Amino acid sequence: MMRNRITRFFVVNILIIAAVSIFCLCSAQAALTWTSVGSQTSYSLLSVAYGSSGFVAVGANGTILKSPDGSSWSTVSSATTAALHGIAYGNGMYMAAGYGGTILYSTDGTAWSSLTATKSADFSRVVYGNGIFVVISADGTVLSTSDNGNTWKNTNIANLCSNGCYPKGLAYGNGKFVIMNNYNSTSNSYVSYYGISSADGYNWTGSTATPIHLNKTRKAPYFAYYYVYGLTYGNGQFISIGYYYGYPSGWPGNFILSSSDTKTWQSTDISYVNTLSISSIDFGGNKFILTGDGGILATSSDAVTGESNTSNVKTKLNKMAYGNGVYVVVGDSGVILKSVASDYDMAVSAINDIYGKYSSIFGTKSGGVTTGTTSSGTFYVQWFTNGTGILAWTDGYLYYYGSSGWISFGVSWNDYIRASEWITVVYNQYTSYFGTKSGGVTTGTTSSGTFYVQWFTNGTGILAWTDGYIYYYDGSGWVSFGVSWK
Numbered sequence: 001m002m003r004n005r006i007t008r009f010f011v012v013n014i015l016i017i018a019a020v021s022i023f024c025l026c027s028a029q030a031a032l033t034w035t036s037v038g039s040q041t042s043y044s045l046l047s048v049a050y051g052s053s054g055f056v057a058v059g060a061n062g063t064i065l066k067s068p069d070g071s072s073w074s075t076v077s078s079a080t081t082a083a084l085h086g087i088a089y090g091n092g093m094y095m096a097a098g099y100g101g102t103i104l105y106s107t108d109g110t111a112w113s114s115l116t117a118t119k120s121a122d123f124s125r126v127v128y129g130n131g132i133f134v135v136i137s138a139d140g141t142v143l144s145t146s147d148n149g150n151t152w153k154n155t156n157i158a159n160l161c162s163n164g165c166y167p168k169g170l171a172y173g174n175g176k177f178v179i180m181n182n183y184n185s186t187s188n189s190y191v192s193y194y195g196i197s198s199a200d201g202y203n204w205t206g207s208t209a210t211p212i213h214l215n216k217t218r219k220a221p222y223f224a225y226y227y228v229y230g231l232t233y234g235n236g237q238f239i240s241i242g243y244y245y246g247y248p249s250g251w252p253g254n255f256i257l258s259s260s261d262t263k264t265w266q267s268t269d270i271s272y273v274n275t276l277s278i279s280s281i282d283f284g285g286n287k288f289i290l291t292g293d294g295g296i297l298a299t300s301s302d303a304v305t306g307e308s309n310t311s312n313v314k315t316k317l318n319k320m321a322y323g324n325g326v327y328v329v330v331g332d333s334g335v336i337l338k339s340v341a342s343d344y345d346m347a348v349s350a351i352n353d354i355y356g357k358y359s360s361i362f363g364t365k366s367g368g369v370t371t372g373t374t375s376s377g378t379f380y381v382q383w384f385t386n387g388t389g390i391l392a393w394t395d396g397y398l399y400y401y402g403s404s405g406w407i408s409f410g411v412s413w414n415d416y417i418r419a420s421e422w423i424t425v426v427y428n429q430y431t432s433y434f435g436t437k438s439g440g441v442t443t444g445t446t447s448s449g450t451f452y453v454q455w456f457t458n459g460t461g462i463l464a465w466t467d468g469y470i471y472y473y474d475g476s477g478w479v480s481f482g483v484s485w486k
Contacts, residue, residue, distance in 0.1 A: 031307035032287075032299050032327060032339040035447055039065055040075050044316075045330035047096075047125075050284075050323025051089030053109040054468070057330045058084035058096045066109045068468035068484060070326040070338040071448040076110050086135070090128025093148055097123035097135045105149055115149040129172030134201040136170050136179060144201030153202045157181075160196050160206035169231025169240055177201050178262050180231040180240045195238070197262040228257065234283030235352075236260055239303045241281040241290055254278060256303050272306040273298045277316075284322025285341045286348040291317035291329060297337070311337060322349070325415050340450060343414060344371065347380035347392035350413035354390055354398055355382065362388050362400075396420075416443065419452035419464035422485035426462050426470055427454065434460050434472075 039045065045059035054068040062080040067073045078084070084098035096104045096112075101120025106112045121137035128134075135143040140158040145151060157167075157179065169180035179196045196206035228242035238259045245252040254273050259265040277293030281303070288306070290298040295313040300306025311317065317331035325346045329337040341349070348369045355362055366383045373379070377394035389401035396417025398409040412418050420441045427434055438455040445451070452464040461473035464485045471478045 031309045034297065034309060034311055034329070034337040034339045036313065037071050037073065037336050037338050037448070039073050039330075039334040039336040041065060041334040043334060044332040045318065045334060045336065046083070046085045047087045047319045048321040048328055048330045049087040049089045049094060050321045050328075051094055051109070052092065053094075055321060055323065055326075055328050056087060056089075056094050056096075056106075056109040057328075057336065058087045058098070059330070059334075060084075062098075062102075064096070064109075064112065065336075067328075069324070069466060070328040070336075072467045073336065076112065078104060078112050079114070080104070085124045086126040088126045088128040088133065090133065091131060091148060095126055095128070095133050095135075095149065097126040099123070103135065103143075103149065117143050117149075117154070118152045119143065119154040124167070125170040127170050127172050127177065129177060130175065132177075132201045134170065134172075134177050134198075136167050138167060140167065142179075142201070142204065146200075155202055155204065157196055157204050157206070160204060168228050171231040171233045171238060173233025173238060174236070174260070175199060176262060178231060178233075178238055179204075180228055180257070181206075182228045195257075195259060195262045195265060229278060230280040230282070232281050232283045232288070234288060235302065237303070238262060239281055239283070239288065241278050241303075243275065243278055256281075258303065268304055270304060270306070272300065272308055279316065280319055282320040282322075284320065284349070285325070285327055286345040286352070287322075287327070287341075289320040289327065289329065291320060291331070295331075297329065313337070343378065344369075344380065346414050350398055350411070351380065351382045351390045351392060354400070354409060354411070358400075362386070362390065415450065416441070416452060419485055420454075422470055422483070423452065423454045423462045423464060426472070426481060426483070430472075434458070434462065 041063050043060040043063040045057045048055060048057040055070050057065045060083045062078040062082055064076050064078045065073045066076050080102055082098045082100045082102040084096045087096040094106045094109055099122040103115040103117055104112045105115055119141060121141040123135050123137050126135045132144055132146045140156045142157055143152050143154050166182045167179050168182045171178050177198045196204050198204040226244040228240045231240045240257040243254045253269055255267050255269050257265050257267055273290055275296055277296060279292040282289050288300045288303045293316045295311040297309040297311040297317055298306050299309055313335050315332040315335050317329050320329045325341045327339045351369060362384045363386045366385045369380050369382045371380050379394050380392040381389055383389045391399040392413045393399055396412050396414050398411045398413050399406045423441060434456045435458045438457050441452050441454045443452055448466040451466050453461055455461045459475050463471040465471055468484050470481045470483045470485050
Protein backbone atom coordinates (compact mmCIF):
# COMPACT_ATOMS: atom_id res chain seq x y z
CA MET A 1 0.00 0.00 0.00
CA MET A 2 1.42 3.35 -1.00
CA ARG A 3 1.03 6.72 0.60
CA ASN A 4 -0.91 9.09 -1.61
CA ARG A 5 0.24 12.21 0.08
CA ILE A 6 3.51 14.08 -0.36
CA THR A 7 5.23 14.84 2.93
CA ARG A 8 8.21 16.97 3.79
CA PHE A 9 10.81 15.41 6.00
CA PHE A 10 14.35 15.75 7.29
CA VAL A 11 15.93 18.65 9.01
CA VAL A 12 19.43 19.88 8.31
CA ASN A 13 21.08 18.34 11.36
CA ILE A 14 19.69 14.87 10.49
CA LEU A 15 21.12 15.19 7.00
CA ILE A 16 24.50 16.16 8.42
CA ILE A 17 24.51 13.15 10.76
CA ALA A 18 23.43 10.85 7.95
CA ALA A 19 25.97 12.20 5.51
CA VAL A 20 28.81 11.38 7.89
CA SER A 21 27.77 7.72 7.84
CA ILE A 22 27.65 7.23 4.07
CA PHE A 23 29.84 4.57 2.49
CA CYS A 24 29.85 3.16 -1.03
CA LEU A 25 28.66 -0.28 -2.06
CA CYS A 26 28.64 0.50 -5.77
CA SER A 27 30.66 -2.50 -6.88
CA ALA A 28 29.16 -5.05 -4.48
CA GLN A 29 28.80 -8.51 -6.03
CA ALA A 30 26.96 -11.37 -4.38
CA ALA A 31 25.67 -14.70 -5.58
CA LEU A 32 21.95 -15.14 -5.02
CA THR A 33 20.50 -18.09 -3.12
CA TRP A 34 17.92 -19.93 -5.22
CA THR A 35 15.02 -22.10 -4.06
CA SER A 36 13.11 -24.53 -6.27
CA VAL A 37 9.33 -24.11 -6.05
CA GLY A 38 6.53 -26.33 -7.33
CA SER A 39 5.08 -25.23 -10.67
CA GLN A 40 2.15 -27.64 -11.19
CA THR A 41 3.41 -28.63 -14.65
CA SER A 42 6.03 -30.82 -16.32
CA TYR A 43 5.95 -28.84 -19.58
CA SER A 44 8.90 -26.62 -20.40
CA LEU A 45 8.50 -23.02 -19.29
CA LEU A 46 10.04 -20.72 -21.88
CA SER A 47 9.46 -17.19 -20.58
CA VAL A 48 8.17 -15.24 -17.58
CA ALA A 49 7.05 -11.66 -16.85
CA TYR A 50 6.02 -9.60 -13.83
CA GLY A 51 3.03 -7.27 -13.81
CA SER A 52 0.18 -5.93 -11.70
CA SER A 53 -1.14 -9.42 -10.94
CA GLY A 54 2.27 -10.88 -10.14
CA PHE A 55 4.38 -13.33 -12.13
CA VAL A 56 3.07 -15.13 -15.22
CA ALA A 57 5.07 -17.93 -16.89
CA VAL A 58 4.38 -19.41 -20.33
CA GLY A 59 5.67 -22.45 -22.19
CA ALA A 60 5.11 -25.57 -24.23
CA ASN A 61 1.63 -26.90 -25.06
CA GLY A 62 0.04 -23.52 -24.31
CA THR A 63 1.05 -23.72 -20.65
CA ILE A 64 0.39 -20.62 -18.54
CA LEU A 65 1.12 -20.40 -14.81
CA LYS A 66 0.38 -17.54 -12.44
CA SER A 67 1.85 -16.56 -9.06
CA PRO A 68 1.36 -13.51 -6.81
CA ASP A 69 4.77 -13.88 -5.20
CA GLY A 70 6.90 -16.39 -7.15
CA SER A 71 6.33 -19.08 -4.51
CA SER A 72 2.81 -20.45 -5.00
CA TRP A 73 1.83 -21.18 -8.61
CA SER A 74 -1.42 -22.18 -10.26
CA THR A 75 -2.25 -23.21 -13.82
CA VAL A 76 -4.69 -21.18 -15.91
CA SER A 77 -6.33 -22.01 -19.21
CA SER A 78 -4.90 -20.57 -22.41
CA ALA A 79 -7.27 -22.36 -24.84
CA THR A 80 -4.29 -23.21 -27.07
CA THR A 81 -1.73 -25.99 -27.39
CA ALA A 82 0.77 -23.80 -29.26
CA ALA A 83 4.18 -23.34 -27.65
CA LEU A 84 4.28 -19.89 -26.04
CA HIS A 85 7.83 -18.54 -26.28
CA GLY A 86 7.51 -14.97 -25.05
CA ILE A 87 5.56 -12.81 -22.61
CA ALA A 88 5.69 -9.15 -21.57
CA TYR A 89 3.68 -6.79 -19.39
CA GLY A 90 2.76 -3.19 -20.13
CA ASN A 91 -0.12 -0.72 -20.21
CA GLY A 92 -2.17 -2.82 -17.80
CA MET A 93 -1.98 -6.12 -19.68
CA TYR A 94 0.11 -9.24 -20.20
CA MET A 95 0.81 -10.28 -23.80
CA ALA A 96 2.08 -13.74 -24.73
CA ALA A 97 3.22 -14.89 -28.18
CA GLY A 98 4.13 -18.24 -29.67
CA TYR A 99 4.17 -20.58 -32.61
CA GLY A 100 1.52 -20.67 -35.33
CA GLY A 101 0.88 -16.93 -35.07
CA THR A 102 -0.49 -17.29 -31.54
CA ILE A 103 -0.87 -14.04 -29.60
CA LEU A 104 -2.81 -13.92 -26.30
CA TYR A 105 -3.58 -11.16 -23.84
CA SER A 106 -4.84 -10.87 -20.27
CA THR A 107 -5.39 -8.01 -17.83
CA ASP A 108 -5.14 -10.20 -14.74
CA GLY A 109 -3.04 -13.20 -15.81
CA THR A 110 -6.00 -15.53 -15.32
CA ALA A 111 -8.51 -14.90 -18.12
CA TRP A 112 -6.83 -15.04 -21.56
CA SER A 113 -8.14 -14.08 -25.00
CA SER A 114 -6.70 -14.40 -28.51
CA LEU A 115 -5.56 -11.49 -30.66
CA THR A 116 -5.62 -11.57 -34.45
CA ALA A 117 -2.47 -10.14 -36.00
CA THR A 118 -1.98 -9.05 -39.61
CA LYS A 119 0.62 -11.76 -40.24
CA SER A 120 1.16 -15.24 -38.88
CA ALA A 121 4.59 -16.60 -37.93
CA ASP A 122 6.31 -18.66 -35.25
CA PHE A 123 6.74 -15.86 -32.75
CA SER A 124 9.66 -16.16 -30.37
CA ARG A 125 9.82 -12.96 -28.34
CA VAL A 126 7.64 -10.07 -27.17
CA VAL A 127 8.62 -6.86 -25.41
CA TYR A 128 6.85 -3.68 -24.25
CA GLY A 129 8.11 -0.11 -24.27
CA ASN A 130 6.78 3.45 -24.64
CA GLY A 131 3.17 2.30 -25.09
CA ILE A 132 4.04 -0.28 -27.78
CA PHE A 133 4.18 -4.07 -27.82
CA VAL A 134 6.63 -5.59 -30.33
CA VAL A 135 6.60 -9.27 -31.36
CA ILE A 136 9.29 -10.97 -33.49
CA SER A 137 9.80 -14.35 -35.12
CA ALA A 138 12.86 -16.35 -36.15
CA ASP A 139 12.34 -15.50 -39.86
CA GLY A 140 12.58 -11.74 -39.28
CA THR A 141 8.84 -10.95 -39.09
CA VAL A 142 8.16 -8.03 -36.75
CA LEU A 143 4.71 -6.99 -35.50
CA SER A 144 3.90 -3.91 -33.44
CA THR A 145 0.79 -2.50 -31.79
CA SER A 146 0.22 0.74 -29.90
CA ASP A 147 -3.40 0.01 -28.88
CA ASN A 148 -3.02 -3.24 -26.94
CA GLY A 149 -3.45 -5.47 -29.97
CA ASN A 150 -6.55 -3.96 -31.56
CA THR A 151 -4.57 -2.99 -34.66
CA TRP A 152 -1.17 -4.19 -35.86
CA LYS A 153 1.61 -3.12 -38.17
CA ASN A 154 3.90 -5.73 -39.68
CA THR A 155 7.25 -5.57 -41.36
CA ASN A 156 10.25 -7.80 -42.02
CA ILE A 157 13.86 -6.97 -41.24
CA ALA A 158 15.30 -9.40 -43.83
CA ASN A 159 16.42 -6.52 -46.05
CA LEU A 160 18.64 -5.30 -43.20
CA CYS A 161 20.50 -8.61 -42.90
CA SER A 162 22.92 -9.21 -45.76
CA ASN A 163 23.84 -12.69 -44.53
CA GLY A 164 20.41 -13.79 -43.36
CA CYS A 165 18.17 -12.87 -40.44
CA TYR A 166 18.52 -14.91 -37.28
CA PRO A 167 17.05 -12.76 -34.47
CA LYS A 168 18.37 -13.95 -31.13
CA GLY A 169 17.25 -11.17 -28.85
CA LEU A 170 14.74 -8.33 -28.44
CA ALA A 171 14.84 -5.56 -25.85
CA TYR A 172 13.61 -2.03 -25.15
CA GLY A 173 15.60 0.74 -23.52
CA ASN A 174 16.64 4.37 -23.87
CA GLY A 175 13.71 5.06 -26.21
CA LYS A 176 14.58 2.23 -28.64
CA PHE A 177 13.54 -1.29 -29.52
CA VAL A 178 16.59 -3.34 -30.47
CA ILE A 179 16.92 -6.73 -32.18
CA MET A 180 20.21 -8.61 -31.97
CA ASN A 181 20.75 -10.59 -35.17
CA ASN A 182 23.21 -13.45 -35.19
CA TYR A 183 25.32 -14.22 -38.26
CA ASN A 184 27.88 -16.93 -37.61
CA SER A 185 31.21 -16.73 -39.38
CA THR A 186 33.98 -19.31 -39.54
CA SER A 187 36.54 -16.62 -40.19
CA ASN A 188 39.60 -16.77 -37.96
CA SER A 189 39.56 -13.03 -37.44
CA TYR A 190 36.03 -11.80 -36.86
CA VAL A 191 32.36 -12.52 -36.68
CA SER A 192 29.52 -10.14 -37.49
CA TYR A 193 26.36 -9.27 -35.62
CA TYR A 194 23.77 -6.63 -36.36
CA GLY A 195 22.07 -4.43 -33.80
CA ILE A 196 18.87 -3.33 -35.53
CA SER A 197 16.92 -0.55 -33.82
CA SER A 198 13.56 1.19 -33.99
CA ALA A 199 11.83 3.99 -32.10
CA ASP A 200 8.30 2.81 -32.93
CA GLY A 201 8.66 -0.95 -33.52
CA TYR A 202 7.77 -0.59 -37.19
CA ASN A 203 10.47 1.47 -38.90
CA TRP A 204 13.78 -0.31 -38.35
CA THR A 205 17.29 0.78 -39.19
CA GLY A 206 20.46 -1.24 -39.44
CA SER A 207 23.63 -1.06 -41.46
CA THR A 208 24.77 -4.11 -43.37
CA ALA A 209 27.95 -2.24 -44.25
CA THR A 210 29.06 -1.75 -40.66
CA PRO A 211 28.28 -4.90 -38.66
CA ILE A 212 29.58 -5.50 -35.17
CA HIS A 213 32.98 -7.18 -35.41
CA LEU A 214 34.47 -9.40 -32.77
CA ASN A 215 38.16 -9.09 -33.45
CA LYS A 216 40.17 -11.68 -31.59
CA THR A 217 43.83 -10.99 -30.94
CA ARG A 218 44.63 -14.55 -29.82
CA LYS A 219 45.59 -17.10 -32.46
CA ALA A 220 42.50 -18.94 -33.62
CA PRO A 221 42.25 -22.64 -34.45
CA TYR A 222 41.35 -23.80 -37.92
CA PHE A 223 37.72 -22.78 -37.54
CA ALA A 224 36.09 -20.45 -35.03
CA TYR A 225 32.35 -20.39 -34.34
CA TYR A 226 30.56 -17.54 -32.59
CA TYR A 227 26.98 -17.31 -31.31
CA VAL A 228 24.91 -14.76 -29.41
CA TYR A 229 21.80 -15.52 -27.38
CA GLY A 230 19.45 -13.03 -25.80
CA LEU A 231 19.44 -9.29 -25.37
CA THR A 232 18.48 -7.12 -22.42
CA TYR A 233 18.70 -3.50 -21.28
CA GLY A 234 20.02 -2.55 -17.86
CA ASN A 235 22.09 0.15 -16.18
CA GLY A 236 22.06 2.25 -19.37
CA GLN A 237 23.42 -0.54 -21.59
CA PHE A 238 22.09 -3.03 -24.12
CA ILE A 239 23.77 -6.35 -23.33
CA SER A 240 23.87 -9.57 -25.34
CA ILE A 241 25.59 -12.78 -24.20
CA GLY A 242 27.49 -15.18 -26.46
CA TYR A 243 30.07 -17.92 -26.72
CA TYR A 244 32.75 -19.01 -29.17
CA TYR A 245 34.65 -22.21 -29.79
CA GLY A 246 37.10 -23.62 -32.30
CA TYR A 247 37.63 -26.77 -34.28
CA PRO A 248 39.59 -28.96 -33.89
CA SER A 249 41.40 -27.57 -30.84
CA GLY A 250 38.52 -26.32 -28.70
CA TRP A 251 39.27 -22.71 -27.60
CA PRO A 252 35.93 -22.13 -25.83
CA GLY A 253 34.93 -18.92 -24.10
CA ASN A 254 32.12 -16.48 -23.37
CA PHE A 255 31.70 -12.81 -24.16
CA ILE A 256 29.19 -9.99 -23.94
CA LEU A 257 28.31 -7.34 -26.50
CA SER A 258 27.43 -3.98 -24.95
CA SER A 259 26.22 -0.65 -26.26
CA SER A 260 24.63 2.47 -24.81
CA ASP A 261 23.43 3.88 -28.16
CA THR A 262 23.12 0.75 -30.44
CA LYS A 263 25.58 2.39 -32.85
CA THR A 264 28.86 1.44 -31.20
CA TRP A 265 29.19 -2.01 -29.65
CA GLN A 266 32.00 -3.39 -27.52
CA SER A 267 32.97 -7.03 -27.14
CA THR A 268 34.25 -8.11 -23.72
CA ASP A 269 35.37 -11.60 -22.73
CA ILE A 270 33.93 -12.79 -19.41
CA SER A 271 35.16 -15.51 -17.09
CA TYR A 272 32.46 -15.96 -14.44
CA VAL A 273 30.71 -18.34 -16.86
CA ASN A 274 32.56 -20.71 -19.18
CA THR A 275 30.14 -22.77 -21.21
CA LEU A 276 28.87 -23.41 -24.71
CA SER A 277 25.35 -23.69 -23.32
CA ILE A 278 24.49 -20.14 -22.30
CA SER A 279 21.07 -19.19 -23.68
CA SER A 280 19.74 -15.98 -22.16
CA ILE A 281 20.54 -12.78 -20.27
CA ASP A 282 17.93 -10.70 -18.42
CA PHE A 283 18.05 -7.67 -16.15
CA GLY A 284 16.04 -6.80 -13.04
CA GLY A 285 16.51 -5.89 -9.41
CA ASN A 286 19.90 -4.28 -10.14
CA LYS A 287 21.30 -7.55 -11.52
CA PHE A 288 21.96 -9.26 -14.82
CA ILE A 289 20.91 -12.92 -14.66
CA LEU A 290 22.50 -15.40 -17.10
CA THR A 291 20.85 -18.78 -17.71
CA GLY A 292 21.46 -21.84 -19.88
CA ASP A 293 21.59 -25.61 -20.30
CA GLY A 294 22.30 -27.92 -17.39
CA GLY A 295 20.98 -25.50 -14.78
CA ILE A 296 23.56 -22.82 -15.60
CA LEU A 297 22.86 -19.70 -13.54
CA ALA A 298 25.03 -16.64 -12.89
CA THR A 299 24.52 -13.10 -11.60
CA SER A 300 26.30 -9.83 -12.25
CA SER A 301 25.83 -6.15 -11.48
CA ASP A 302 27.54 -4.98 -14.69
CA ALA A 303 27.60 -8.13 -16.91
CA VAL A 304 31.42 -7.95 -17.04
CA THR A 305 32.26 -9.45 -13.65
CA GLY A 306 29.96 -11.70 -11.69
CA GLU A 307 29.32 -14.84 -9.70
CA SER A 308 28.28 -18.33 -10.69
CA ASN A 309 25.23 -19.38 -8.67
CA THR A 310 24.14 -22.82 -7.52
CA SER A 311 20.77 -23.72 -9.04
CA ASN A 312 20.66 -27.38 -7.86
CA VAL A 313 18.92 -28.38 -11.11
CA LYS A 314 20.27 -29.99 -14.27
CA THR A 315 17.59 -28.90 -16.72
CA LYS A 316 17.86 -25.96 -19.10
CA LEU A 317 16.96 -22.58 -17.58
CA ASN A 318 15.34 -20.21 -20.07
CA LYS A 319 14.34 -16.77 -18.73
CA MET A 320 14.25 -14.53 -15.65
CA ALA A 321 11.78 -11.89 -14.45
CA TYR A 322 12.04 -9.56 -11.45
CA GLY A 323 9.28 -7.93 -9.45
CA ASN A 324 8.52 -6.77 -5.93
CA GLY A 325 11.93 -7.79 -4.59
CA VAL A 326 11.80 -11.31 -6.07
CA TYR A 327 13.75 -12.92 -8.92
CA VAL A 328 12.05 -15.82 -10.75
CA VAL A 329 13.80 -18.10 -13.26
CA VAL A 330 11.86 -20.63 -15.38
CA GLY A 331 13.15 -23.63 -17.28
CA ASP A 332 12.44 -26.95 -18.96
CA SER A 333 10.35 -29.67 -17.30
CA GLY A 334 8.38 -27.05 -15.37
CA VAL A 335 11.35 -25.91 -13.28
CA ILE A 336 10.86 -22.63 -11.38
CA LEU A 337 13.52 -21.07 -9.16
CA LYS A 338 13.05 -18.13 -6.81
CA SER A 339 15.46 -15.78 -5.03
CA VAL A 340 14.81 -12.76 -2.82
CA ALA A 341 16.69 -9.53 -3.51
CA SER A 342 18.78 -7.82 -0.86
CA ASP A 343 17.71 -4.44 0.52
CA TYR A 344 20.55 -2.85 -1.43
CA ASP A 345 19.41 -4.31 -4.75
CA MET A 346 15.76 -3.47 -4.05
CA ALA A 347 16.71 0.12 -3.21
CA VAL A 348 18.92 0.54 -6.29
CA SER A 349 16.23 -0.95 -8.52
CA ALA A 350 13.56 1.38 -7.10
CA ILE A 351 15.86 4.42 -7.39
CA ASN A 352 16.65 3.59 -11.02
CA ASP A 353 12.94 3.15 -11.80
CA ILE A 354 12.27 6.68 -10.53
CA TYR A 355 15.30 8.02 -12.36
CA GLY A 356 14.14 6.44 -15.61
CA LYS A 357 10.82 8.28 -15.33
CA TYR A 358 12.29 11.67 -14.40
CA SER A 359 15.80 11.63 -15.86
CA SER A 360 15.27 15.09 -17.41
CA ILE A 361 14.87 16.52 -13.90
CA PHE A 362 17.79 14.72 -12.26
CA GLY A 363 20.27 14.82 -15.12
CA THR A 364 23.62 13.02 -14.86
CA LYS A 365 24.41 10.62 -12.04
CA SER A 366 27.25 11.54 -9.72
CA GLY A 367 28.75 8.12 -9.12
CA GLY A 368 26.65 5.17 -8.01
CA VAL A 369 24.18 4.51 -5.23
CA THR A 370 25.83 4.92 -1.83
CA THR A 371 24.79 3.48 1.50
CA GLY A 372 24.62 5.05 4.94
CA THR A 373 23.37 4.30 8.43
CA THR A 374 21.54 6.23 11.12
CA SER A 375 20.07 5.17 14.44
CA SER A 376 16.88 4.26 12.56
CA GLY A 377 18.57 1.92 10.09
CA THR A 378 20.23 1.81 6.66
CA PHE A 379 19.47 4.17 3.79
CA TYR A 380 20.54 4.38 0.12
CA VAL A 381 21.02 7.52 -1.97
CA GLN A 382 21.83 8.46 -5.56
CA TRP A 383 23.19 11.97 -6.10
CA PHE A 384 23.25 13.88 -9.40
CA THR A 385 25.63 16.51 -10.74
CA ASN A 386 22.92 19.21 -10.65
CA GLY A 387 22.63 18.83 -6.88
CA THR A 388 19.44 16.76 -6.82
CA GLY A 389 19.16 13.29 -5.33
CA ILE A 390 16.95 10.24 -4.87
CA LEU A 391 16.84 8.57 -1.47
CA ALA A 392 15.59 5.18 -0.26
CA TRP A 393 15.11 6.12 3.37
CA THR A 394 14.93 3.95 6.49
CA ASP A 395 11.13 4.31 6.65
CA GLY A 396 10.92 2.26 3.43
CA TYR A 397 9.93 5.13 1.14
CA LEU A 398 11.58 6.97 -1.74
CA TYR A 399 12.33 10.70 -1.54
CA TYR A 400 13.87 13.25 -3.87
CA TYR A 401 16.02 16.26 -3.08
CA GLY A 402 15.44 19.57 -4.84
CA SER A 403 15.20 23.28 -4.14
CA SER A 404 12.56 22.70 -1.45
CA GLY A 405 14.49 20.04 0.41
CA TRP A 406 13.51 16.38 0.69
CA ILE A 407 10.05 15.46 -0.63
CA SER A 408 8.39 12.02 -0.54
CA PHE A 409 7.37 10.25 -3.76
CA GLY A 410 4.85 8.24 -1.72
CA VAL A 411 6.36 5.04 -3.14
CA SER A 412 7.69 2.22 -0.96
CA TRP A 413 10.88 0.42 -1.93
CA ASN A 414 10.76 -2.68 0.27
CA ASP A 415 8.37 -5.41 1.35
CA TYR A 416 8.68 -4.68 5.07
CA ILE A 417 6.97 -1.30 4.74
CA ARG A 418 4.32 -2.64 2.37
CA ALA A 419 3.52 -5.53 4.73
CA SER A 420 3.55 -3.27 7.81
CA GLU A 421 1.07 -0.87 6.27
CA TRP A 422 -1.35 -3.65 5.31
CA ILE A 423 -1.08 -5.09 8.81
CA THR A 424 -1.90 -1.62 10.16
CA VAL A 425 -4.93 -1.34 7.87
CA VAL A 426 -6.33 -4.63 9.17
CA TYR A 427 -5.50 -3.71 12.77
CA ASN A 428 -7.26 -0.35 12.51
CA GLN A 429 -10.43 -2.08 11.29
CA TYR A 430 -10.45 -4.70 14.06
CA THR A 431 -8.66 -2.97 16.96
CA SER A 432 -11.22 -4.16 19.51
CA TYR A 433 -10.51 -7.76 18.55
CA PHE A 434 -6.71 -7.64 18.55
CA GLY A 435 -6.20 -5.23 21.45
CA THR A 436 -2.73 -4.00 22.40
CA LYS A 437 0.32 -4.56 20.20
CA SER A 438 3.14 -6.66 21.61
CA GLY A 439 6.13 -4.82 20.14
CA GLY A 440 6.40 -4.03 16.43
CA VAL A 441 6.20 -5.97 13.19
CA THR A 442 8.81 -8.72 13.09
CA THR A 443 10.31 -10.59 10.15
CA GLY A 444 10.86 -14.28 9.58
CA THR A 445 11.91 -16.57 6.75
CA THR A 446 10.90 -19.98 5.47
CA SER A 447 11.84 -21.97 2.39
CA SER A 448 9.07 -20.14 0.53
CA GLY A 449 10.32 -16.64 1.37
CA THR A 450 10.06 -13.84 3.95
CA PHE A 451 7.00 -13.15 6.11
CA TYR A 452 6.00 -10.35 8.49
CA VAL A 453 3.94 -10.67 11.67
CA GLN A 454 2.43 -8.42 14.35
CA TRP A 455 1.62 -10.09 17.68
CA PHE A 456 -0.77 -8.78 20.34
CA THR A 457 -0.83 -9.18 24.12
CA ASN A 458 -4.03 -11.27 24.02
CA GLY A 459 -2.28 -13.95 21.95
CA THR A 460 -3.72 -13.00 18.54
CA GLY A 461 -1.66 -11.94 15.54
CA ILE A 462 -1.74 -10.53 12.01
CA LEU A 463 0.52 -12.13 9.38
CA ALA A 464 1.67 -10.98 5.93
CA TRP A 465 2.56 -14.41 4.55
CA THR A 466 4.86 -15.44 1.69
CA ASP A 467 1.91 -16.17 -0.61
CA GLY A 468 1.11 -12.45 -0.67
CA TYR A 469 -1.98 -12.65 1.57
CA ILE A 470 -2.92 -11.38 5.04
CA TYR A 471 -3.85 -13.86 7.80
CA TYR A 472 -4.90 -13.54 11.43
CA TYR A 473 -4.26 -15.85 14.36
CA ASP A 474 -7.26 -16.49 16.61
CA GLY A 475 -5.43 -18.44 19.29
CA SER A 476 -5.79 -21.82 17.63
CA GLY A 477 -4.76 -21.36 14.00
CA TRP A 478 -4.21 -19.00 11.09
CA VAL A 479 -7.18 -17.81 9.03
CA SER A 480 -6.96 -15.90 5.75
CA PHE A 481 -8.55 -12.46 5.36
CA GLY A 482 -8.52 -13.03 1.59
CA VAL A 483 -6.67 -9.71 1.25
CA SER A 484 -3.46 -9.39 -0.77
CA TRP A 485 -0.67 -7.22 0.59
CA LYS A 486 1.47 -7.39 -2.58
